[in-house]
Amino acid sequence: MSPILGIMASQGAGTRGSSFESIQTITVGSGGSSAITFTSIPQTYAHLQLRGIVRTNRTGGDDTVSMRFNSDTASNYADHVNYGNGATAAAYAETTQTRITIFGEVYSLTQAPNVFAPAVVDILDYASTNKYKTIRSINGAEGGSATTATSSQIRLHSGLWFNSTITGITSITIFSDYGTLVSEYSTIALYGIRAA
């Protein structure tokens, strides 16, 4: 099977040896961290996949966690979101954003301390020098009796980075949108997926 999309590629990668490779893993230590940043990403893969769990230090309500590419803080991002919160399913879009949200529901510190939000994020054709970059993230939060039904969410995000100067993605910065720190024990692994 030719690896095309991250999750599907993952299904076949086990028999292909080196087609799905670990690039780097970052685990946040004691005291938290303002961001999780992957730098010097090799341009030798077809696609990237991020897999991980996060929590932040926001106290005033639930949080979201987003990412930027190549330190681009301009309004060069957009995303679409489809989600269900246990009661209803809904969708929305965001244009001209300064980041792409990849963890759309992250519990605040007031909720159960052991609950971390998971995500699997595919970044397609990330090394292209002639195409805007697209991503897909399946993510959510579910925490048991300490959470209300409507703060439990399953989410599917698509995102676009449309910087007019098209370059390959060489760095990824992941950060809390409303808190100041990504919390201890948060961990994100970056993988590269090779094409034949």
Place this chain on the structure above:
Amino acid sequence: MAQTYEVIESKTFSAVTSVTFTSIPQTYTDLVLIVNSLAYYASTTYLTGAIRVGASNTLDTASNYTDTMSYSDGVTGNSGSTRSGSTTDFRYLEIPATPTDAGVRGSWICHFLNYSNSTTYKSILFQTSAINTANSTISMRMGIGSHITTDVINTIQVKNNDSTNFYSSTATLYGIKAA
């Protein structure tokens, strides 16, 4: 380069209501479970699939599971979301059902993130797709579950919660090893 994405075990199963992976190595970062399933049943087009996990080769049968699911039925464009809390398994997966083997199979892709740490509750992200030849009421789903303990996971059970047997089904468990 060392293998990062490895097959741990594959199972092919029929005439049983469940199948269980035990003694899952704790040496990976994440697990991915791929299930291709069918049940023989004449009275409905789908049955309820579920997943139960455990540590020390013992399944956790207590009310330590919560999950939230969003779905679309693909026929009328109906969509919705539902949640269950404090249940005894993750229960929003779906198994297509036919009176005979018509070639129909439903697919599950389930991600178990950081399954071997002893600090956090364990999360599962899943996507399922089930459709029959009449394109009727079964659906595609995405969901999230949380196992409300800090136990590691070394046992995973794939279940048919309607107590009907699986037929000609497969389940493969992969391990993903981060650097």
